[in-house]
Amino acid sequence: MNILIVYAHPEPKSLNGSLKDFAVQHLQNAGHTVQVSDLYAMNWKPQVDAMDNTAWSGDMPFNPSLESKNAFEAGTQSADIAAEQEKLLNADAVIFQFPLWWFSMPAIMKGWVERVYAYGFGYGVGEHSDTHWGDRYGEGRMAGKRAMLVTTMGGWEPHYSERGINGPLEDLLFPIQHGVLHYPGFDVLPPLAFYRTGKTDETRFAQLCQAYAERLDNLWNTSPIPFRKQNAGDYAIPSLTLKDEIAPGEVGFAAHLNK
Template sequence: MNVLIVYAHPEPRSLNGALKDFAVQHLRAAGHAVQVSDLYAMEWNATLAASEIPERVHHRADILREQEKLRWADTVIFQFPLWWFSMPAIMKGWVERVYTLGFGYGVGEHSDRRWGDRYGEGTLSGKRAMLVVTAGGWESHYSPRGINGAVDELLFPIHHGILYYPGMEVLPPFLVYKARSMGEQRFAAITEQLGQRLDTLATTPPIPYRRQNHGDYDIPAMILKADIAPAASGFAAHLA
């Protein structure tokens, strides 16, 4: 399997750095090919330039390299600390620059039966993706009634909007809570759990998001049909 790790943390000696190093070693020991896009080490330019907007498409070499990595990968792991309820700005900038028109979006034709190739279809269909996320708060803080909101809802814009939108199957995330409280024993337990998730990247059932063009949505309004999960609303309505 070809695995791309898109990684965002500025400190190599951090918990995130240790988890990334473990993942690379574990995957390679299992016979997988691994590439890492270490965004801080690469000094990734997170700012979308005027020459890169759709009307003036000019893909720079750094964008083309990352797109080629995505084409190469069977599975993409996005690893980052949860900062201000989302991914670090440098990783969001990676998405904004790499997901260019015709690659990450704007794929396929619109009609009264099909609204482009997105949400389960698109350039990255056939690939799998998983988030590895660390958070300073407790697991209870991110529960359905927790003060920070349910973690599945916090991650929905990334899972559904960044990973599923261009076609990738999205695996349940690997989450590390209380990231600032990490002794040797706990770290060993977490890496064992992470290793198990890495060993099952190809077999873990993905989050069952509804596909856009498979009959659940009215096109072009893009609203769930009245007889589809009539009692559901919000993010949960888009789970099959």
């Protein structure tokens, strides 16, 4: 299988760097083809701007969505964007590995999403009608591919529990897993989280690697998070709200899980 690791940490010798290196070696030893987008090492440009379309004329005010659409359709995207899109298209599974900074992915990875998910590639795909509101949330260009988050944090696991001060981890990651991954069609696997990373010695590192290996070995037989699909009948169109008979009485993130 072809596996892409999108990785964000500025220090190659960090725990994240060591875990990423372990994952690459483990996957290759299992016979997989692995590509890594090491965003800091690549000096990835995170900001969306007019230079993302090499044919931008400058005659009109810069419209990010419109220029993204124009560049994708005309084949005039900047080379770095096109290269990452090609990696995504070739991948059977994508792993996003990053430290949880301020309750989200690092800014450089968010910038990767904003630029690589171009209009016509990651969004703005499919027909809009009375029964179908675009190919998204379970459909789209990434349909049939798997994705998984691997994230590290300094806090204790109870801090991220249902009654923990930081809120449940599944809620914190919902915007990423549902909005960034499920939206363009990925089957999203449960995340792998490593806590109290500042307390990692050699023994614990070996334990983390074992946990990572088990998840990697089961990429294709782990059940995805059961997010509801937008166009499968659970949502009214065009309001895109759950129909009254679907998960009655439930609200918030949990209502969008088909439990």
